[in-house]
Amino acid sequence: MSAGIQLHIATVPRPEGLEAALSGMTKARVGAVIVPANLPVPVHQIAESAQRHRLPSISLLSQFPESGGLMYYGASLIDIRRRAVGYVDKILKGAKPADLPVEQPTTFEFVINRKTARTLGLSLPPSLLLRADRVIE
Secondary structure: OOOOOOOOOOOOOOHHHHHHHHHHHHHOOOOOEEEOOOOOOOHHHHHHHHHHOOOOEEEOOOOOHHHOOOEEEEEOHHHHHHHHHHHHHHHHOOOOHHHOOOOOOOOEEEEEEHHHHHHOOOOOOHHHHHHOOEEEO
């Protein structure tokens, strides 16, 4: 079964390639951009450029919406840090790191920048805003 979604992949190996990649996406009439966490470009530059090209964007970078990106969805950094502290505590009390279980995140956050949505001319449904953990006005 197909969802009718086409994937357009653009690589950005260097910061100076961001504009060309987003420009190409605009010309290809993509509907949105997923920004990976390992892009070699400062997050504020990505957010500004995505806005300039009028591309809705979501990222795994927690600081993305604060920098002007539209959305963030990812593991709760507070929860990850809390778990890390628990690991450090166990190791300092004598546990062997190799004996500790590998854990995966269980708490996730969804943040929306409503100001960016307005700038892009997007109308966000109330149900989406209610699902967000935080809405930046």
